[in-house]
Amino acid sequence: MPFRYVNRKQIERRSLDSISVYSTPRFRRITDQILQDLEYESYVWSRGDRFYKLAKDFYGDVNYWWVIALFNNAPTEQHILIGEEIFIPSDLESVANILEVV
Numbered sequence: 763m764p765f766r767y768v769n770r771k772q773i774e775r776r777s778l779d780s781i782s783v784y785s786t787p788r789f790r791r792i793t794d795q796i797l798q799d800l801e802y803e804s805y806v807w808s809r810g811d812r813f814y815k816l817a818k819d820f821y822g823d824v825n826y827w828w829v830i831a832l833f834n835n836a837p838t839e840q841h842i843l844i845g846e847e848i849f850i851p852s853d854l855e856s857v858a859n860i861l862e863v864v
Contacts, residue, residue: 789861792833796860801852802833807842820850829857 790796805816813827821829831837834848842848851857 802849
């Protein structure tokens with residue numbers, strides 16, 4: 763992957779000495795077997811739905827939007843069609859145990 767800030771002046775304009783790049787964690791892929799062992803709710807996607815809104819409704823915290831996205835193998839809302847059934851895991855502790863980083 764090419765470095766975004768090849769021109770040192772871009773870093774200097776932002777008054778930075780350096781930029782830290784973090785790797786993206788790789789989680790276990792959600793399989794049908796995992797879904798069978800996990801309690802979840804089905805939800806039918808409708809116009810105006812967003813992962814962060816559902817996270818707020820189901821978990822009380824918008825920061826867990828990625829759990830819903832990951833469990834539906836959909837990196838963004840544009841990967842889900844209106845009327846499509848998605849899965850929302852009920853217990854975040856179980857999710858943490860299942861999704862160990864690979």
